[in-house]
Amino acid sequence: MILSKRNVYKKIAARLMAFAFVLLTLLTGPCICSRAAEGEQLSGELITLSEDAGAYALPSETSEIVKEFKAGDVVLKTNDTPNYIEIYYQDQTLYISKKNLSVEASANEALAAEMEKQSQIDKSWIESYVSQMKAIRNARIWRTVIIILIVAVVAVIIFKSVTHKEKS
Numbered sequence: 001m002i003l004s005k006r007n008v009y010k011k012i013a014a015r016l017m018a019f020a021f022v023l024l025t026l027l028t029g030p031c032i033c034s035r036a037a038e039g040e041q042l043s044g045e046l047i048t049l050s051e052d053a054g055a056y057a058l059p060s061e062t063s064e065i066v067k068e069f070k071a072g073d074v075v076l077k078t079n080d081t082p083n084y085i086e087i088y089y090q091d092q093t094l095y096i097s098k099k100n101l102s103v104e105a106s107a108n109e110a111l112a113a114e115m116e117k118q119s120q121i122d123k124s125w126i127e128s129y130v131s132q133m134k135a136i137r138n139a140r141i142w143r144t145v146i147i148i149l150i151v152a153v154v155a156v157i158i159f160k161s162v163t164h165k166e167k168s
Contacts, residue, residue: 009162013155020151044078044088046112055094059084066094074111 049072054065059081067089069075075096079086084095 006162006166009158013158016158017151017155020147044076046074046115047077047085049073049075049096053096055087055089055096056084057092057094059086059095061097063095066092069096 049069051071053069055067055069056063057066075087075089077085078088078093083098085098087094087096
């Protein structure tokens with residue numbers, strides 16, 4: 001009879017540990033940490049369009065026109081090919097045909113300085129976000145360790161009480 005009680009208590013302890021593991025897995029959840037690209041910045045030249053132009057999704061005039069630019073719009077030219085100007089606009093790489101299009105380099109230094117300042121602000125926000133995500137990850141790790149320790153202590157207490165009752 002004592003042996004069967006011991007097996008029952010072992011099964012209870014095993015179920016308790018399994019339940020704690022499942023609970024721990026559900027509480028902590030997957031750690032989703034986004035990695036921000038550090039040090040990755042665009043480089044190019046600010047240009048002012050001298051006439052209206054359509055920006056294509058691909059370097060082909062049969063491609064879809066994604067954005068229509070007006071004369072005087074300032075764009076960031078990231079690359080220059082024989083037939084197209086590659087630009088960066090709203091997180092997209094677009095292409096403007098060089099046919100009947102003349103562009104002038106922007107002499108607007110204030111705009112370039114403002115973009116550089118915004119780039120620095122964005123970089124500091126990204127660094128702050130990354131450090132906050134690391135802090136959240138560390139908190140989850142410590143919470144997991146504490147829960148495991150609590151479950152281990154409870155299991156030891158149950159095991160000790162079972163063995164103490166058997167000796168009595």
